[in-house]
Amino acid sequence: MPRPVAVDPHFRAELRRLREQQGLSVRDLARIAPVSKSQIHDLETGRRQPTEETASVLDHALGAGGRLAAMVRPAGPPPEAAERLDYVAVHPRRVDPATLDALTDLLAAQRRLEDSIGSAAILGPVHAQLGLVASLVAEAGGDLRPRLVDLASQWAQFAGWLLAASGRPADASRQYVQALEWATEVGRRDMVATALSMRGHLAWMARRPGPVVGLSSAARREATSPGVRALAAQQEARGHALAGDVSSVDPLLDFAEELAAADDPCRPEWLYFYGGRYLTMQRGLAYRLVGRHAAAVEQLAAGLGDRPYGGWPEWVGPYLVHLAASLREVGERGRADWVLHEAEELAAATGSARVRAAVRSLSARR
Structure with missing residues (x-):
């Protein structure tokens, strides 16, 4: 490898x-x-x-x-793990628990790395690593297959996320379908729900409220983890906001908060980014969509908090742009310009074409 x-x-x-x-x-x-x-x-x-x-x-x-x-x-495993993965790349039927441990650790490291330098920088390595995982799944059988397939579904979901963030929604959709297939095979309902929710996110990016609501609702019904259900519920609320269905927004957001506060002993590894502040930002985004700009500013600013040491992760970029837009709506143009500059710096630091385009679009509407 x-x-x-x-x-x-x-x-x-x-x-x-x-x-x-x-x-x-x-x-x-x-x-x-x-x-x-x-x-x-x-x-x-x-x-x-x-x-x-x-x-x-x-x-x-x-x-x-x-x-x-x-x-x-x-963007790869440490030397000892790399040797093991090199070996199973040539001998895919020799997968053992240590191999699966190495792939699990590597995926966790890639998630952390994406937070610090953005999706574009690690898309190539992750694509290659997912290729190895897929080849192992094709050959796997016996007692280790369920764990390997479960892990493969997580790799596919992560690759889909990177592709979506890099402006490649069609490729992202294919990875989510693959994640859905693998998760269904092993009965990992929370990954099935996450894959559905992520396809709903693609619909959100395309501003198609029907699939946002429908897929998010399906994800909420399928999931067992309160955290995964909360993620789906808040996205469902945003879908209703996008459609102009104001009455459905607050009840779903309140339900998402209840779920997020619930005990979640089997919280999936891929919810590492999800917490109270994230949910607060979602509420702010929904409020912006229904024209409640003062409330949107309050919620988005509270969710974002202060800029972390080392800079914002890439996924925060759209929220900065939405905050800047709502600040303009309430007449705080100076603060809006400062927030928009933060988003511009984030786009440059992470190489995010999507955030850069959003910054330019808002800047052009002076």
Whole structure:
């Protein structure tokens, strides 16, 4: 299995900035670092992705103090686990519990990595890793198959999320269908519900309220985890808000809060991002859709809180844009511009074309 890396979308701009800050031409830097002029040019234009070694060499040559090197992160398993996965890639019928542990740990690491550098940077590695998982499922039988298929459904759901965030809804939909198939095979009702809910999210992105409401309602009926049911209920509320059905919004949001507060001993691993603040932002978003802008500002601002150290995760971007839009509606244009700038910085830091487009769209409506 290859040793993939995830590259911060800011890498090429930061490389150019550091080089120019020191008054160096591309040729000058090539003389200092054992990296060719053409390679540096390709790195700065995005035609080539850096390796960890290249990033470290350039970091040292430019005296960046580790800043440049830190922008290229491992997107694969640690060496021992990588050897095990390399082996089962060639011998797929030799899957054992340790292999499944390695894949579980790798998926958890990829989820954390996506939060810090965005979906686009890890989409390639995750696609390759999902390919391995799918090949193992095709060959698996016996007692380990249910656990492997369960894990595969989580990989497919995560890949679908990355594809949706990267502006590839058709590809995302196919991954959600695959997640649904695998989850159905092993009776993992909460993943079945999540896949339905995620397809509802695709309908939300396309502003199609009917499927948003219908798929979210189906997910709410299917799920056993209160957290998964809460996720579906709040999305169902937003679907009603999108359709202009104001009377259904608050009851569903209140129900989602009740579910989120309930004991959830079997809370699925993939709800790592979901909590009270997330639900507060959902309420704010629903209020914005029905024109309750003052309440939307209150809820969105409370849910977002202060900017975390290291910056916002990519998925927060749309909420920043919605907050800026509602701030404009209540006459707080200065604060709206500041929030919109935060969203613009997030888009640049994570390489999110979707957030960048939303920022530009709102900026054009001055």
